[in-house]
Amino acid sequence: MIFSYYPGCTLKTKAKELDAYARRSAEALGITLSELPEWQCCGGVYTTAEDEIATKLSSVRALMEAKKEGHALVTLCSACHNVIKQTQYALNTDDDMAFKVGNYMQCDARAEADTKVIHYLELLRDIVGFDELKKNVKNPLTGKKIAAYYGCLLLRPSSAMQFDNPENPKIMEDFIRAIGATPVIYPMRNECCGGYITAEDPAMAKKNSTAVWESAKDFDADYIITACPLCRYNLIKSESPLPVIYFTELLAEALDVK
Amino acid sequence: MQEAMKKRAKELLASGEVTRVIGWKKNEFDYDITPAVFESAEEIDRDFRYDDFCGPNLSKFTFKNQKNDTKTLVFLKPCDTYSMTQLITEHRVNRDALYLIGIPCFGKIDIEKIRADGTDGILSIASEGADVTVKTLYGDKTYVKADVMAERCLACKSKYHTIYDELMGEEGEVMETGRFNEVEKLEAMTPDERFGFWRGELSRCIRCNACRNACPACTCESCVFDNPDTGISQKAAADSFEENMFHIIRAFHVAGRCTDCGECSRVCPQHIPLHLLNRKFIRDIDKLYGEYQAGEEVGQRSPLVNFTTDDAEPDIVRKGGK
Amino acid sequence: MLTNREKEQILISSGVDVRKCMRCGKCTGTCPAYDEMEYHPHEFVYMVEKGEIEKLMNSSSIYKCLTCFACVERCPRGVEPAKIIEAVRLAVIRKQGNNHIKAEDIPCMAEDDDTPGQLVVSAFRKYKK
Amino acid sequence: MPISEFKPKIVAFCCNWCSYAGADLAGTNRLNYPADVKIIRVPCSCRVNPIFILRAFQRGADGVILCGCHPGDCHYTTGNYYTRRRMTLLFSMLDYLGIEKERTRVEWVSAAEGAKFAAVMQDFVKTVTELGENKRLEDRRCKKP
């Protein structure tokens, strides 16, 4: 099965491992991730303003590119996923936005950007299936207590993301079970790490991130896993005593392709 | 087949099982065939015909000439059985007073197609298998039957008989012959083209009522267009509106009941393809409410007196879905 | 009448109908940036409705919002306070010379070897035009 | 006739139980919609015969709209289900004959939907005004000189 793939900038630089493990694991699961021939940076964060058009165009281009390729588009970085999904949602629900974007791109933007976009975790859940994944695990991570950290970007706003229950998600926990480990459920798993505020107010970011790992630690987790390079950065910067790793690394380990 | 039919008809008359026979008879020309009532063996021997010109649907004729107090034998082509079944569903004929014999049909010939070839002064026509031989004042001509068959027969929907007491010949099957192709062509046109097409056709209507007279679904005691109390009665269309009105309402009134026998177009002296209106309704019904063939079974519920709670909204037309 | 024009701009830019707010304060109850903010999400909504845009524009609160969408997700009236905050911030940084973060700030960020590119582009999107 | 001057004639058939009451509610709430709309009260949308619709066009209407209770809410239980089928087929036939499909419409308006009634009428009048005069189903004898 072939999917178009949008890695995003960070996965080409500081988060190469997130990308590499994802590709290797996909291959092991019989999924071909075909990187879009042309893509630009998503911008890192979605601009909600309705009079901001230019900042949304890179996502629109990625969507159109994927449509041309004829496959559903898979993303991996939480930020890229959030920006692309929110852009697509705006195109579909806001006529004015669709009109303006169409003018920029000289096309019927809504129709040409209607590619299905799924996150790598959704690929595992909906295409591969966690039961099937479990069968492919060669190296189950039995006994590991893992705290899934969702952060904000995968879940919210749920109207656009349609990813999982935004207040009580289970996709990462199901993933953890599939690779043989034990999920740890803790209340801060869908609260913000501070995100980009670390550039503006590092202390604030530290406070937010600390609250997250403290909560995970409180519930006896061994590791924290995430899909977002910035979440991982903030958690590490805030001196998390728990190792913070990308979920794809655990996946690769479980599939024995690390 | 004709001889077998005659023999059987005479048998039934002789036995007293029936007192009347409805079939076809030849008039002045070979191709001028009309429905008729036969009440004696002599009449049958003299006039009874069954050949490739016996197009008229005997169901409507039966409806018009029915008698309750005596039993009538009616010969029905596959087409005609659908109409007969529909008439029985609607309580328009008395099944108990009828003895129905299903007969095969191999497609009827459209004399207009022979004439269109420039063939004039026809003395006689004989159809044998795939060949049609025409004797004229100016010599003989031979046609391949498929070339001169009526359009409605080329798109025949069924060789199967939905009702009979007795079947002569072999039973046929329901067929798929692309009878909606013409409708689809029209649907694919722009509204302007469609408007032009239908204006061109309907403007030729002379309101002779031939379609209404021949139609086995048009059996109203009094047609709304003849009844001065309806406020829409009209004798002749005085305006293009009335041409449209008559045909829209006629098609609407038979929608869900029309068996697509094609009599309307066969009898139209102006050659208006009226069946394309009825087929449009059939096609919409099939697509929107599920396949439905009127006259398939006695007691069916027509889609227009039926519904499901999740039917399509009328919006579907405006939005161009379907 | 300056404020009315500004208000109009905020409403158009955010696409938010502030009049839908029923003053429950759930947005603020859930905001992770609460302690660092002078004006809180519900106050943004209320003050924009009242037309008190200038106070908001002059407050550092506009740079403290994490765009985590917790307020958007949990608002029972579908008001979307985060979009209001972003619209006010944009109204500020779109003005000439008002970039909150400057290109020269990048090297100090880049000094840190682990800084993901995602952080730099996000910060630029939020604080610079 | 220039579009700006063109005032369409719109006939609205409203069922007594839902849509006529919805129209009344629009009035009670002073919700404006164009005066081009004239309402005819019928007990149920299923009372509307296709003949009435054609008759309206014949006599000079530029648009005909039918309003009834929402499917499932018919005062007579099932009337509007028949309306729905009849009108879908009729509208499709008119379209097939090349007659503008925007001139006819069915809308479900409940007794509580005064605002919807006004909005529907505004929209319908706008649509019909843009289409202009009904030419394709007119009867020239019924036109004023």
Place this chain on the structure above:
Amino acid sequence: MQKIGVFVCHCGTNIAGTVDVKAVAEALSHEPGVVFAADYPYMCSESGQNLIKDAIREHGLTGVVICSCSPRMHETTFRKAAASAGLNSYMVEIANIREQCSWIHKDMKTATEKAVILGRAAIAKVALNTPLTASETPVTKRALVIGGGIAGIQTALDIADAGFEVDIVEKEPTIGGKMAQIDKTFPTLDCAACILTPKMVDCAQNEKIHIYAYSEVESVKGFVGNFTVGIKKKARYVDETKCTGCGLCTEKCPMKKTPNLFNLGLDTRSAIYIPFAQAVPKVATIDADYCNMLKNGRCGVCSKVCTAGAIDYHQQDEHIEEKYGAIVVATGFNPIKLDNFDEYAYAQSPDVVTSLELERLMNAAGPNGGTLLRPSDKTHPHTIVFVQCVGSRDTSGCGKPYCSKICCMYTAKHAMLIRDKYPDTEVYVFYIDVRTPGKNFDEFYRRAVEEYGVHYIKGMVGKVMPQKNGKLLVRASDLLAGEQLKIEADMVVLAAAIEPDKTARSLATMLTASMDTNDFFTEAHPKLRPVESPTAGIFLSGVCQGPKDIPETVAQASAAAAKVIGLLVKDKLKSNPCIAHANETLCNGCSSCERVCPYGAITYVDKEFRMPDRTTKIRRVASVNAAVCQGCGACTVACPSGAMDLSGFSNQQIMAEVDAICR
């Protein structure tokens, strides 16, 4: 020769403000057939009506057109006026120039022109009106109440008290409804069971009342005065007539792990059960999903211990048909499911409960025998947080857009009861507004604050976070203090919005009674006919019509009963004469009309017709039962020959209106 009178009403300035009424009267006076035209400030006033009556007598009017408000307002008034002057009341037509003209148009010229056209249409119609006479149908003197909560109970008792038979259909094994689950009632704090159970017993003992418990309405046919209702008595596997309610079976039943639905699943019971001690009828029921005997044929203990021999494992659903003159809907409510509100951790922590669950937790007959304990560890809670408006006033799509009305008061009650019984427990109530419009309601709420020291905080809870130590960290805003609060609570109580019972929607369809977008039944008029459905013969009682508390429910229940009694005391009902009729000479007998008739009002008869050639012919023709036909007109369009027509809305009349409007 038509003699039509036209009467244009000013309705004060309601019409005259935007319509030139004199010009309308003048324009309409020239219409064919019109012999009299006048305008008057208030046509519906006595003097206005006299003007009409005088004109009818003086000019010998054959038809009357009144240009006024909606016929839904005053059609009956004017019909009566006409009748009293000797004109058949169906010779009156109304042109609606208020709701559909003066109130929606601002420009005098436009509105006047439109009023004239509407008047013309009414004149064109009235010219074709025919005198109609209403027929009469008998009334079945028996009422059906659907739902056996406090609303249904009160309605049934009042109807029975007036001497009429009344049946209650209740889907649960016992009547009592939500009130039976409640511990205390506001604002008096008296015990719910103490005031409810005597009424339940009254129902059981009243010989006019028959209770179909554990039953559902399956079908409704007919019309006001003459409903035929199909009732399904679900199999309870216990013979109601034999069971004495001794409860021995429930003690001996080995399947003790069945969720106790009466306690909202907070504890368990046996598979054969009596919901609660005061159940009516006090009869056991077997839960087929849990009973071993019914599931796999192994057990049979209850049958062995039952001395009355009441257990019947082979019992089948029973289908009953009954006739009623009136039907009262009292289907009540349920708290909404909280799936969309996981920020409050309802699914994650057993210590987050709904208010109704709290009622059971505090009830002496509840899972803890009346001692309030945390569900998770059965310890005494020291801090309790109440969250108001969970899913109420919610337009985000997660909850309900309306105010559930009862939550403010029951929360004050809960807070007060807890502080009274456990003074060491701190109680916080997060509110958006405290709504207390009711007799002694605000005083009650103030007592909670002033006497009992309940902490009311204006603001909303954003998130509830279960902690490792078993506490619930509540993050909320205090809007008045301008603070973000973090409270470590032992329990969180959610005031979940209430919604109509799920069975109401399908019932509404059966009854052809309309509902609003929230699935509450619509009343015939929001102010003036609040307990009647727009569908004749259907009445509304309790929360099925909109959120309300117990006092209001009981008041409405009695009001509905009064309306039912008003109907049942009549021996006959006049029926609407605007019904279908078949022209036999045109009828084909094709059955199209019969198939679309929702009331089965059409039958066929064989009729002899004389033919032009002096022979006779027998034909099948349609015949309409005037008592059954409701006048929808579906048949008139299904009929291809135009034989079916509708009195009062005939083909000719409607086309005359079309013509007049398009003129």
